[in-house]
Amino acid sequence: MIDDQRQLTFAPWVKRSPGQRADGATVVFPHAGGAAAAYRSFATALAANGTDAFVLQYPQRADRLSHPAPDTVEQLAADLFAAGDWTRLGPLRLFGHCMGAIIAFEFARVAEAHGAVVGALWVSASQAPHTVVTSPRLPTAAAEVVANMVDLGGTDPRLLDDEEFIDLLVxxxxxxxxxxxRYACGPDRTISADIHLLGGRDDHQVSQEMLRGWEIHTDQAVTLTLFDGGHFYLNDHIDTVAELINAT
Structure with missing residues (x-):
């Protein structure tokens, strides 16, 4: 009965992997341009020995292709929170990769404001919120977007020859x-949850120093764990990262 209630509580584009325990949930926020399907294996690993895992689908892709794009990160986070009654799940663990970590941070602020308990934010390969406003603007022209995706890695090179895939990706x-x-966040914007920082030792986009910038966004515990690999190190360490999250 609990299983059915949890499933019915959320929008259909919130992808749930049923876990082994009912004492909370892990919510996964994909990277920019990423679809929920890219995190299916990670969600399965999280749920195998832990609580329910939910992967969020952003607008303008997959089964939300016709949904309008949000103007701001804050609006996106609020819309994602409105997709279900997250307060019923118990303590939330939030995991966000790259831009997904910024969205997860804003989701945590919305959740805390609505009485949901956020136990921890897992930041993966992301600069700190307060540094975004002074960073170079990300490209939006098609050719530059594709070049940026190639530079980051994580995209199957064979798909880059598929025009339909490229159109959807862009x-x-x-x-x-x-x-x-459009995102701007001051250094005084914080959450009341532990922040755990994860990254790849060879990530040329997000350094260890950039990860540590997150320390000012909470007055709770902060940890840092590095893995072999680049910006998408997670693809090679899915089970290890899932175990780390479930162990906290």
Whole structure:
């Protein structure tokens, strides 16, 4: 009965992997341009020995292709929170990769304001919120978006020859980048949850120093764990990261 109630509480584009325990949930926020399907294996690993795992689908991709893009990261976070009654799940663990970590941070602020308990924010390969406003603007022209995706890695090179895939990728990335380029967060904006920082040792986009910038956004515990690999190190360490999250 609990299982059915949880499933019915959320919008259909909130992708749930049923867990082994009912004492909370892990919510996964994909990277810019990323679809929920890209995190299916990660969600399965999280749920295998932990609580329910939910992967959020942003607008302008997959089954939300016709949904309008949000103007701001804050609006996106609020819309994602409105997709279900997250307060019923118990303590939330939030995991966000790259831009997904910024969205997860704003989701945490919305959740806390509505009485939901956020136990921890897991930040993966992301600069700190307060540094975004002074960072170079992300590209939105099609050719530059594709070049940026190639530089980051994580996209199957064979798909880059598929014009239909490229069109869909650019559409999703552009929607996310436009919202990200409008984002401004002061160093005094904080959450009341632990922040755990994860990154790849060879990530040429997000350094260890950039990860540590998150320390000012909470007065709770902060940890840092590095893995072999680049910006998408997670693809090679899915089970290890899932175990780390479930162990806290």
């Amino acid at each position: 559409r999703a990335v552009r929607a996310d980048y436009l919202a990200f380029n």
